[in-house]
Amino acid sequence: MEYISTRGYKNHITASSAIVSGIAPDGGLFVPRCIPVLSQNEIIGLYKKNFQDIAFFIIKKFIPDIENEDLKKCISQAYNSKSFDNPLICPLRPLTDSILMLELWHGPTCAFKDIALQLLPRLLTVSAKNLGDESTFVILAATSGDTGKAALEGFKDVPKTKVVVFFPQDGVSDIQKSQMVTQEGNNVHVIGVNGNFDHAQSGVKEIFADKELLNTLAAKNMKLSSANSINWGRLLPQIVYYFSSYMALLKSSHIKFGDKINVCIPTGNFGNIMAGYYAKKMGLPINKLIIATNQNDVLARFVKTGVYDASKDLKTTISPSMDILVSSNLERLLFEASGHDSEKVLELMNSLKQNRSYKVDKEIFSFIREDFYADYATEKSTLKSIKNVFRNYKYVVDPHTAVGLHVYNKYVKKTEDHTLTIIASTASPYKFNRSVINALNKKAQSFENKDEFELLNILSATTKTLVPKPLKHLASKPVLHNTVCEKDEMKKVLEKILE
Ligand SMILES: *Cc1c(COP(=O)(O)O)cnc(C)c1O
Numbered sequence: 001m002e003y004i005s006t007r008g009y010k011n012h013i014t015a016s017s018a019i020v021s022g023i024a025p026d027g028g029l030f031v032p033r034c035i036p037v038l039s040q041n042e043i044i045g046l047y048k049k050n051f052q053d054i055a056f057f058i059i060k061k062f063i064p065d066i067e068n069e070d071l072k073k074c075i076s077q078a079y080n081s082k083s084f085d086n087p088l089i090c091p092l093r094p095l096t097d098s099i100l101m102l103e104l105w106h107g108p109t110c111a112f113k114d115i116a117l118q119l120l121p122r123l124l125t126v127s128a129k130n131l132g133d134e135s136t137f138v139i140l141a142a143t144s145g146d147t148g149k150a151a152l153e154g155f156k157d158v159p160k161t162k163v164v165v166f167f168p169q170d171g172v173s174d175i176q177k178s179q180m181v182t183q184e185g186n187n188v189h190v191i192g193v194n195g196n197f198d199h200a201q202s203g204v205k206e207i208f209a210d211k212e213l214l215n216t217l218a219a220k221n222m223k224l225s226s227a228n229s230i231n232w233g234r235l236l237p238q239i240v241y242y243f244s245s246y247m248a249l250l251k252s253s254h255i256k257f258g259d260k261i262n263v264c265i266p267t268g269n270f271g272n273i274m275a276g277y278y279a280k281k282m283g284l285p286i287n288k289l290i291i292a293t294n295q296n297d298v299l300a301r302f303v304k305t306g307v308y309d310a311s312k313d314l315k316t317t318i319s320p321s322m323d324i325l326v327s328s329n330l331e332r333l334l335f336e337a338s339g340h341d342s343e344k345v346l347e348l349m350n351s352l353k354q355n356r357s358y359k360v361d362k363e364i365f366s367f368i369r370e371d372f373y374a375d376y377a378t379e380k381s382t383l384k385s386i387k388n389v390f391r392n393y394k395y396v397v398d399p400h401t402a403v404g405l406h407v408y409n410k411y412v413k414k415t416e417d418h419t420l421t422i423i424a425s426t427a428s429p430y431k432f433n434r435s436v437i438n439a440l441n442k443k444a445q446s447f448e449n450k451d452e453f454e455l456l457n458i459l460s461a462t463t464k465t466l467v468p469k470p471l472k473h474l475a476s477k478p479v480l481h482n483t484v485c486e487k488d489e490m491k492k493v494l495e496k497i498l499e
Pocket of ligand 1: 113146229269271322400464
């Protein structure tokens with residue numbers, strides 16, 4: 001199995017190299033040269049397997065160069081009863097006869113990024129071992145909340161890695177901050193930056209571009225790496241739950257083998273839904289892939305018009321993990337849609353860089369519309385969706401998931417397609433409890449002076465659901481990280497850590 005860059009980098013490389021490199025030398029993303037197509041028998045063969053065994057089967061198809069025993073170990077260390085509070089790892093929860101929620105938040109940080117970030121560090125170290133690369137990987141991240149914590153949990157105590165996370169001191173929620181500063185592990189570093197997310201992010205970008213620093217690190221056998229979603233090793237684990245979900249639907253007799261299902265995904269950086277697309281191309285019977293965005297509706301407009309226009313201002317919403325203008329993983333779809341035309345992809349990406357926009361040609365446009373549908377939710381309809389779902393089904397969703405539900409309803413109204421649909425539930429409602437309580441309570445203002453830790457219990461009492469374990473004892477956990485730096489001191493702080 002060979003990997004190639006979406007932008008035409010001439011070398012074909014192995015999966016291990018793609019995972020260790022992260023991004024291609026030409027700035028493109030690594031993708032498999034051929035997507036492995038499963039036979040009917042292979043798909044039926046997954047029926048009796050548990051999540052971990054399905055993961056092994058699917059992932060092995062894409063990284064044959066990792067030894068079976070190594071891969072099995074990676075998977076069992078990532079997905080187990082210590083890290084996930086549900087034995088199915090990604091369970092389905094029926095909402096109606098034709099809607100099932102795919103709960104992707106049973107991991108250690110209560111959000112969907114855990115599925116990939118529990119496995120990526122392990123794939124990274126095994127890949128490095130395969131390549132004879134003895135480096136220590138320094139994972140550097142600026143975070144506005146979710147990714148940083150998921151990276152810390154994923155990489156903690158993984159040999160030959162260190163994680164350094166910078167977060168904006170005043171730009172994350174109380175719960176998010178508390179999750180990070182109480183992080184345990186012998187290789188983790190968490191630093192608050194006096195500034196906003198953009199400051200933290202530009203600081204990290206400057207460090208990555210600092211040749212002198214990179215050379216100093218190389219001399220110490222260290223390599224900087226990132227945990228963001230352009231790495232193939234982060235996208236790959238997400239293909240698994242589409243297969244495990246289909247098997248669960250067969251087991252519960254919701255479908256017969258071969259029946260098509262729709263999937264609806266709250267989308268930001270296009271990683272989750274791109275994994276669904278790969279699952280479809282591998283032969284899983286998926287009909288439509290429904291993209292749900294919040295008010296930052298660049299993707300929704302793209303699928304409607306063929307014009308990707310990222311020139312609008314970014315809006316801050318109650319579904320912050322989807323506040324994105326440039327969805328990096330869309331480049332992988334453009335590559336498939338253009339028939340692997342890397343010159344075309346490069347041209348579009350250059351236009352995006354120079355003009356903040358591009359327009360795709362007719363062939364690419366109709367290719368994408370064949371498989372995808374897209375729409376958006378306003379803030380108001382997101383809140384309404386949280387309220388309605390709870391009223392009608394006694395089920396609590398977080399704002400990201402509510403965006404998915406709203407867009408799904410729009411889709412059904414418009415198309416009258418009642419195909420059985422899986423909607424990804426991407427975060428625990430407890431993680432975004434203030435918005436959820438505002439949506440559920442008429443007298444929301446009476447909660448304004450409560451802090452988020454008190455709100456955990458209030459949400460629990462209101463909805464008669466349990467606070468997830470990782471959040472429950474957060475307030476009483478000792479603070480282990482209290483370094484705060486100015487935005488122009490980030491490099492200095494990093495150098496000190498790596499001394
Ligand atoms: C990251 C994230 C998303 C968006 O997923 P992408 O793969 O970036 O499209 C949606 N919801 C939550 C809660 C997230 O953390």
